[in-house]
Amino acid sequence: xxxxxxxxxxxxxxxxxxxxxxxxxxxxxxxxxxxxxxxxxxxxxxxxxxxxxxxxxxxxxxxxxxxxxxxxxxxxxxxxxxxxxxxxxxxxxxxxxxxxxxxxxxxxxxxxxxxxxxxxxxxxxxxxxxxxxxxxxxxxxxxxxxxxxxxxxxxxxxxxxxxxxxxxxxxxxxxxxxxxxxxxxxxxxxxxxxxxxxxxxxxxxxxxxxxxxxxxxxxxxxxxxxxxxxxxxxxxxxxxxxxxxxxxxxxxxxxxxxxxxxxxxxxxxxxxxxxxxxxxxxxxxxxxxxxxxxxxxxxxxxxxxxxxxxxxxx
Amino acid sequence: xxxxxxxxxxxxxxxxxxxxxxxxxxxxxxxxxxxxxxxxxxxxxxxxxxxxxxxxxxxxxxxxxxxxxxxxxxxxxxxxxxxxxxxxxxxxxxxxxxxxxxxxxxxxxxxxxxxxxxxxxxxxxxxxxxxxxxxxxxxxxxxxxxxxxxxxxxxxxxxxxxxxxxxxxxxxxxxxxxxxxxxxxxxxxxxxxxxxxxxxxxxxxxxxxxxxxxxxxxxxxxxxxxxxxxxxxxxxxxxxxxxxxxxxxxxxxxxxxxxxxxxxxxxxxxxxxxxxxxxxxxxxxxxxxxxxxxxxxxxxxxxxxxxxxxxxxxxxxxxxxxxxxxxxxxxxxxxxx
Numbered sequence: 080x081x082x083x084x085x086x087x088x089x090x091x092x093x094x095x096x097x098x099x100x101x102x103x104x105x106x107x108x109x110x111x112x113x114x115x116x117x118x119x120x121x122x123x124x125x126x127x128x129x130x131x132x133x134x135x136x137x138x139x140x141x142x143x144x145x146x147x148x149x150x151x152x153x154x155x156x157x158x159x160x161x162x163x164x165x166x167x168x169x170x171x172x173x174x175x176x177x178x179x180x181x182x183x184x185x186x187x188x189x190x191x192x193x194x195x196x197x198x199x200x201x202x203x204x205x206x207x208x209x210x211x212x213x214x215x216x217x218x219x220x221x222x223x224x225x226x227x228x229x230x231x232x233x234x235x236x237x238x239x240x241x242x243x244x245x246x247x248x249x250x251x252x253x254x255x256x257x258x259x260x261x262x263x264x265x266x267x268x269x270x271x272x273x274x275x276x277x278x279x280x281x282x283x284x285x286x287x288x289x290x291x292x293x294x295x296x297x298x299x300x301x302x303x304x305x306x307x308x309x310x311x312x313x314x315x316x317x318x319x320x321x322x323x324x325x326x327x328x329x330x331x332x333x334x335x336x337x338x339x340x341x342x343x344x345x346x347x348x349x350x351x352x353x354x355x356x357x358x359x360x361x362x363x364x365x366x367x368x369x370x371x372x373x374x375x376x377x378x379x380x381x382x383x384x385x386x387x388x389x390x391x392x393x
Numbered sequence: 394x395x396x397x398x399x400x401x402x403x404x405x406x407x408x409x410x411x412x413x414x415x416x417x418x419x420x421x422x423x424x425x426x427x428x429x430x431x432x433x434x435x436x437x438x439x440x441x442x443x444x445x446x447x448x449x450x451x452x453x454x455x456x457x458x459x460x461x462x463x464x465x466x467x468x469x470x471x472x473x474x475x476x477x478x479x480x481x482x483x484x485x486x487x488x489x490x491x492x493x494x495x496x497x498x499x500x501x502x503x504x505x506x507x508x509x510x511x512x513x514x515x516x517x518x519x520x521x522x523x524x525x526x527x528x529x530x531x532x533x534x535x536x537x538x539x540x541x542x543x544x545x546x547x548x549x550x551x552x553x554x555x556x557x558x559x560x561x562x563x564x565x566x567x568x569x570x571x572x573x574x575x576x577x578x579x580x581x582x583x584x585x586x587x588x589x590x591x592x593x594x595x596x597x598x599x600x601x602x603x604x605x606x607x608x609x610x611x612x613x614x615x616x617x618x619x620x621x622x623x624x625x626x627x628x629x630x631x632x633x634x635x636x637x638x639x640x641x642x643x644x645x646x647x648x649x650x651x652x653x654x655x656x657x658x659x660x661x662x663x664x665x666x667x668x669x670x671x672x673x674x675x676x677x678x679x680x681x682x683x684x685x686x687x688x689x690x691x692x693x694x695x696x697x698x699x700x701x702x703x704x705x706x707x708x709x710x711x712x713x714x715x716x717x718x719x720x721x722x723x724x725x726x727x728x729x730x
Binding site for chain 1: 447449452476477478479480481482485486488490493494495496497498499507508511512556559560
């Protein structure tokens with residue numbers, strides 16, 4: 080719905096005339112439909128995105144709530160209960176030590192999603208700063224920073240994370256976050272640089288220069304807030320990448336140490352019995368796939384919602 | 394001494410194909426309280442002249458020579474930092490396209506207050522109060538409420554009014570309006586021009602209006618400089634220019650203007666100017682207008698040496714070998730063509 084400001088003006092004046100002046104509120108109500116409201120409306124019209132959003136929230140609720148309310152101790156070893164198939168008592172079955180997988184997958188999700196969000200947050204900060212500085216300053220600095228990035232791009236993803244972990248010498252939540260951040264901030268930096276360079280050419284940036292605004296004001300007030308839409312989309316594009324990266328490392332045995340587990344290490348545990356007890360590997364894998372798919376569809380919906388000009392889908 | 398004196402300004406742009414001589418020896422002066430109109434077609438160097446004055450040239454452009462004195466101070470030798478203190482405070486500028494000149498993520502009020510908070514020692518409340526006054530001054534109804542709107546709630550004409558309010562917020566002494574009405578509806582244009590003139594008087598500013606529209610300068614300017622291919626080809630007072638145009642290019646521009654009253658209305662066709670402006674990568678050494686000039690003949694000086702800007706009458710400068718008043722004395726040549 081496009082509201083013509085002059086029409087709104089006209090309507091509000093009409094209202095004003097009819098009610099004797101103090102009814103500007105009516106006009107104000109019409110104009111409340113802001114950019115964000117339009118975005119929300121566009122997002123809610125995208126079925127895949129809404130379903131994914133619901134799925135994503137359900138997953139988060141499962142991960143947060145189940146360990147609180149579950150009657151089972153996730154680390155309690157009881158071999159008499161080993162390898163039970165999914166049932167009402169144990170919806171996801173039990174593993175080789177008789178531990179309840181319903182609660183262990185939820186706990187694993189806390190670690191996987193926690194690492195995912197923390198690393199995504201960190202890589203957004205690094206990527207936005209690097210890209211913004213590169214694009215904003217331009218010239219030789221831009222060239223140097225981008226060639227450096229090209230060199231990093233040339234190397235594969237996993238070795239980066241593995242080398243970083245090796246440098247730390249320990250694998251825990253925070254070293255995992257750092258390793259995944261180091262390995263995956265490049266794309267964000269590039270896209271942000273492109274954004275800043277495009278925005279820099281805007282008339283309102285010229286206008287800001289024309290009123291004598293200093294560089295930091297132009298960067299933080301006029302440029303970065305306008306990249307917010309893209310940044311939000313990127314959070315949901317990078318989150319699944321990071322979660323997958325973590326799962327991959329854990330599957331290779333470079334993950335969180337037992338008895339703690341992430342989805343990746345749960346899948347690794349189930350890998351050896353995948354013929355006799357397939358649910359051991361299938362359930363954590365579904366959890367990973369669930370998160371990745373919902374996040375991608377949310378990203379897609381957000382992109383369409385925040386930038387109405389793009390209509391094609393990924 | 395005039396408020397702004399630009400003397401023999403040359404601004405070149407580096408491109409892959411070579412150096413573009415966008416402004417090639419322009420001298421203008423803006424008197425206090427007067428309006429100077431700069432007229433010319435696209436790419437003649439009008440906007441680059443303005444950006445040179447503001448110190449806002451893109452990285453590829455630089456002022457090669459010449460001086461820009463504002464209130465006796467030399468702008469070309471100032472650092473960016475010093476220029477930042479002058480921009481918005483002493484010299485303000487409004488741009489062609491009001492639809493893109495406002496930041497879509499900031500409220501109108503924030504954007505008006507930004508300039509004041511940058512240059513003046515005012516509190517937030519004072520700045521806000523003054524922002525409301527400014528919006529009222531540019532005739533935005535319900536100023537107090539509309540201050541908190543985002544730009545997409547404003548129409549093109551209203552946005553240009555906001556841009557004017559922003560430009561005026563620190564009481565600048567010179568306002569540069571670069572095609573202020575080009576992107577607007579015809580019905581809105583006249584309103585904006587009236588507003589500019591009204592505010593110029595109220596705030597005792599000088600003004601430079603840059604446009605390709607003879608109608609705009611006719612309405613608003615005291616003096617007019619006509620630019621062609623990076624140079625000034627004719628410069629005089631507005632009345633003199635419209636009553637006695639001397640340069641063939643000025644005549645052609647006026648001939649291309651539709652007339653609604655006077656003799657010949659309805660009968661005369663609008664005349665277009667044949668050809669295109671010369672390539673400024675490699676400007677011709679001879680008269681730059683010669684290839685399009687109906688009076689140029691290739692056996693005379695037009696094809697060989699560039700005409701100088703000369704004072705044909707007191708206060709009337711023109712750069713051509715065939716000014717209108719001298720042509721009449723040599724009717725044969727014109728008849729031969």
